[in-house]
Amino acid sequence: MKEFRDKQIIKALLRDIEEKISFLPQPVRVMEVCGTHTMTVHKYGLKTMLENAGLEMISGPGCPVCITPNEIHEAAISLVSKKRNVILATFGDMTRVPTRKGSLQTVIPAPGSKLKIIYSPQESLELAGLEPEKETVFFAVGFETTIPSIALTVKKAFEQNLANYSILPALWLIPAPLKSIVEAGEIKISGFLYPGHVSSIIGQKPYQFIAEEYGIPGAIAGFEPADILLGISSILDQIKEEKPRVHIEYRRAVRPSGNPIAVAQMDEVLERKDACWRGLGRIPKSGLKLRKKFSAFDAETKYQLKIEEGSGDLPGCRCGQVLRGLVSPPQCPLFSRKCNPDSPYGPCMVSFEGACLVYYKYSRQEHKR
């Protein structure tokens, strides 16, 4: 792995990128869709190096914690604070997202209820088995990387006939919002760096329309610095040759057709629905809900949760624009002042894939006002 971070190799790749860019009209703007790519770009100083070479990297909507709108977070908060004997299980980042009702971590659970931070969806099932007198609700958030595991977990609950188990789904499909971002036309994107692990599940085909219908190049990249530079290099080649496509640069982990077993699990348990994303609004067929066969495990119906679209936005928070690539975190007036890692105001400062936290951690000095 070390070689993917080797100085000589990074230098060589950067030199290659510089040379390629010099022949192209500028600025060349690449959106890194995935939050972990944003992290690599900043952590290893690639952001500045690429900027000096004439290439602007902007972060996209690839943080599931961030794009889950506040009204869904609020539904989870209401559930654990108002209903007795509920175990609300979720991933750590989800518990710190601030809303009008506080966060899962600050709210006081109802008698007999509690919050449990889990690492794997499987643990939520174990919790339900351990405390059968309580209702376990898994606040299930994720992109295609996590969704197959969640689907598999629901299937197990179905097989075990677990009546005290359900999920509150916040499940998002990556290719759909890219279409919205391109169609909105608010920002001109020269190429997309597609997420490596979402792609290891879905393969390259679901992005194809971006190259074919919109003529925008793209590359599926891994998470090491050299992987990212290789992806960018491929995008530059495609711009030069005027042959946009979806190129797999992360070949050690991504097959062209993805992971068919994982996709089959998703399809068996879940179906597509129109969904409302933070900052991007309602996007057709961009989310997932449980199929009829598994609907008994849907917490929203089971507990009649009220989730009113677009109702939860906090005044002054620019996360929505950050997720669309319109605002860079330091441009937000709250950044590093009212909103910081100790006291986050928006979710992009909470999640370690959130653009605001990444900027705060790795690039704050460069953006000091």
Added chain:
Amino acid sequence: MCLGIPAKVIQINDSKEGKVDYLGTRVKTNFSLLENIKPGDWVIVHAGFAITKLDEEEARETLSMFREMAKLEQRQR
């Protein structure tokens, strides 16, 4: 969530559960989303599930291409 660090399969049973070595730590892992996994394979683990098997041949090819580039870079100096 998507840390790209590979993990090495240590053990796997018939119900596709087992353990990986992740940066020196043994982590309980579910292998239900993959086929033909055996100890010694490299995988990417996400939220307790192995989601993709790493192709060592492809990894070697990418690395040897990198090495070539680095060599050229040094020669140009």
